[in-house]
Amino acid sequence: MVSDIKSTRNAVVTGTAGIALAVARRLVSDGFFVILCGNDPEQNAAARSSLGDQHAQVVELDVSDADAVERFAADLGHRLDGLDALVNCAAIQPYGTIETTTPADWQKVVGINLTGYYLMSHFLYPLLKSRGNASVVNFASVQGHLNQNNVLGYATTKGAIHAFTRAMAVDCAKDGVRVNSVSPGSIRTPLLEFAARSLTPEGGNLEDTIKEFGKSHSIGRVGTTEEVAALVSYLVGPESGFCIGGDFPIDGGLRAKLNV
Numbered sequence: 583m584v585s586d587i588k589s590t591r592n593a594v595v596t597g598t599a600g601i602a603l604a605v606a607r608r609l610v611s612d613g614f615f616v617i618l619c620g621n622d623p624e625q626n627a628a629a630r631s632s633l634g635d636q637h638a639q640v641v642e643l644d645v646s647d648a649d650a651v652e653r654f655a656a657d658l659g660h661r662l663d664g665l666d667a668l669v670n671c672a673a674i675q676p677y678g679t680i681e682t683t684t685p686a687d688w689q690k691v692v693g694i695n696l697t698g699y700y701l702m703s704h705f706l707y708p709l710l711k712s713r714g715n716a717s718v719v720n721f722a723s724v725q726g727h728l729n730q731n732n733v734l735g736y737a738t739t740k741g742a743i744h745a746f747t748r749a750m751a752v753d754c755a756k757d758g759v760r761v762n763s764v765s766p767g768s769i770r771t772p773l774l775e776f777a778a779r780s781l782t783p784e785g786g787n788l789e790d791t792i793k794e795f796g797k798s799h800s801i802g803r804v805g806t807t808e809e810v811a812a813l814v815s816y817l818v819g820p821e822s823g824f825c826i827g828g829d830f831p832i833d834g835g836l837r838a839k840l841n842v
């Protein structure tokens with residue numbers, strides 16, 4: 583349930599940790615009221631205490647649950663006369679190949695990383711459209727362009743987000759709803775730490791693994807959530823008015839570098 587909102591500019595952000603939390607912080611400082619949605623009670627509570635309740639609200643929501651997303655959008659519709667920004671950020675990164683990814687694993691990653699973006703965009707679209715000037719930012723990944731081994735489901739969903747973004751963008755431009763994606767390289771978040779932990783040998787050091795991740799980027803380090811939030815701030819702001827259907831890399835030169 584979303585409580586009364588009095589701000590003139592409102593944004594919905596999915597996910598309540600990592601990049602989503604930094605985006606929420608940045609949008610609050612840009613003057614938005616931000617509604618964060620997440621399905622992890624501990625992360626939700628931490629986000630609530632870090633953001634306070636003056637300019638942000640954290641709502642329990644599983645973005646892959648169609649009925650719950652529809653109810654959330656209807657509830658928001660009673661409280662807002664329009665939505666200025668939707669940032670689809672919530673995702674999971676399971677590991678697996680074509681041999682090891684089970685049908686249940688596949689359904690889960692597609693359900694959150696792809697269907698979740700569709701459900702949020704579909705059910706919130708009337709609120710976005712009613713503004714006549716709104717912005718959707720979809721989090722893809724460098725792994726939607728080229729990928730590591732053992733990320734079949736994740737890479738598939740991230741590549742699909744590029745196409746989803748383009749397709750949505752060309753339809754929605756006439757309604758004044760701009761849609762773009764961002765494709766980060768390695769950004770230090772709980773998701774990156776999870777990935778690094780699984781690649782750190784027994785007795786090894788997590789920080790060393792993260793430093794190794796950084797070396798494959800031209801800049802020689804992983805990125806920060808604040809750097810990504812600044813790009814989102816631009817994409818939801820008025821200065822990006824001519825950006826439609828684009829994919830914006832933020833990867834420290836990872837894709838520009840030939841690792842040979």
Ligand SMILES: NC(=O)c1ccc[n+]([C@@H]2O[C@H](COP(=O)([O-])OP(=O)(O)OC[C@H]3O[C@@H](n4cnc5c(N)ncnc54)[C@H](O)[C@@H]3O)[C@@H](O)[C@H]2O)c1
Pocket residue numbers: 596597598599600601602619620621622625643644645646670671672673674694698721722723724765766767768769770771772773774
């Ligand atoms: N961190 C990176 O290096 C990196 C790189 C490329 C792309 N990305 C993308 O950026 C986005 C954010 O990544 P992050 O690193 O902050 O991830 P994270 O794991 O730190 O945070 C993801 C958030 O999504 C939430 N979430 C997961 N499933 C959900 C569901 N069903 N319903 C609602 N919320 C759910 C999690 O609880 C968490 O709060 C993701 O789309 C990710 O694929 C991240």
